[in-house]
Amino acid sequence: MRRIGGFRSPGSRARYDAVYDEGLRALPEPAARHDVPTAFGTVRVYRFGADGDPLVLLPGRCGTSVMFRTSIPRLARRHRVHTVDLLGEPGRSEQTAPIRDAGDQARWLDETLAGLGLGEAHLLGVSFGGWLAANLAIRRPARVASATLVDPVATFAPLPPALVLRAIPVGLPYVSSWARPRFLAWVTGADPADAVEGRLVSAGFQHFRIALPRPVPFPGEQLRGIGAPVLALIGGRSVVHDPRRAVARARELLRHGEAELWPDATHAMPADEVTERTLRFLPGR
Template identity: 45%
Template sequence: MDTIAPNVGAAFRADRLGHFHDAAAYARYRQAYDRALATLPAPSATLDVPTGFGTVRAYRFGPADGVPLLLLPGRAAAAPMWEANLAGLARNRPVYAVDLMGEPGLSVQTRPLTSSEDQAAWLTSLVDALPEPELHVLGLSIGGWSALNLVVRRPAGIRSLVLLEPAVTFGGITWKVVVVSLGSVLPMPGAVRRRLLSWISGGADASEDEPVAELIASGMRDFTAALPRPDYPTDEQIAGIDLPTLVVIGGRSIIHNPEKAVARARRLLRHGTVELWPEASHAVNGEFPERVETTVNAFLAEVERRP
């Protein structure tokens, strides 16, 4: 039983806090969340970490020892979206999977997020609250932006950075993303919403019979976010990152121009390993879970071998 009440109802709109539309919307979402969470390995711990902007829900997986990996999900996805990846990533190290503040999930926002600095601040509070002195950070999509925004502003305690199809990071969003984003703010038939989800994921299964797709669709339908527009990082900010960084861009992604994103990342990252996977879409983690596991684990192992 959760001890922290979710934000439910229109009253939270006036306070600029992410919230579920009503009790029925939260019930639908929670059913989808629990169904998707049940597909993950059993967590060794479930944490509700207080920050200055609310409480962050985090799950810990894997062994007790090692430098942990912190997973930041995509928009409207929450921690259960890592179902295809968790077992492989947590085989040899601890892994924390979190629900982003202000997004659908079981994190509960209590203070408005008004800037990219605020976005880095709540994430820093989470990093500081974890018992390990340092960790690796992996983000997908808007989670990739969140990870990069963190290390640009507050890199203390971060050992390395992994960015899978990061949004608003190495390339500006395309008109196709604008169209898909309408699915999160406008009422529309479920079939149309599922088609948009499939489009952004390059044709991946968006049937609501699939637990993670059901979770994302419910988050888009039943939750209203009040988040600031992500700041597009400058050349100077990216060039200033003094961390080993792995970037994976999908050649079929609609989130940005893949070739231009790869070129910018290779040009600016001082310690970057930048890979273009031609057959991958924005849903690279679900399309190529074994390759993600192998690539990320090899990168982290190499980082940890360095002095």
């Protein structure tokens, strides 16, 4: 495995950037853009809205800030929203040092929030972003006012072997062109070409080599130790874990948690409904 993630070639970066720019044009105009230095590289963050408690949005793998396109306007009416392009993934963040383990993952995110001047913030994490949010709540609890975890991978239940096996062809030459859209459609229940978010995720898998440690579920004592309020939303048709096992473990271990199983939802949970449920969970006017 490469020690630092990066684009496969200058041409790959140019092709990816064209899709990323399309995604940016679909977002509301940011109030600010930040490139925050950390020990592992520079993290791109966009801010939307000016008032309210800070809310930090952490996307799923290859999702970037564009993943939250439809949620930002509603969330920014009540919160100062910061969207993060994850370090070590495609987007506008630039990794410069290896990220080796969960401790490093918590450190770069903690340094990002510090660089934004946030003492603590509410977190909303989707998929791998949900794992990152839980990881920060465990390792840097003073940073986390609350955490909303939207079908978080490898948080309450492990990745199924079928998921790992089906992901292998996505990165292989000659077969990725047909394997990638099939894999993403299987995971999300939708054709990735139907929306700019899906096209950007697909372009990320195609053009970028990720060199990050695989997330693993947290021990029970770590989940029990989370002091911040947690809302865990689990898709009943998700293929990234056993949904019933995940929600049962969340209910058992989260001392200040709410865990819900949405029976008809895939891993790509409905953004509008997730947004409204998050706003009901968060404090504020």
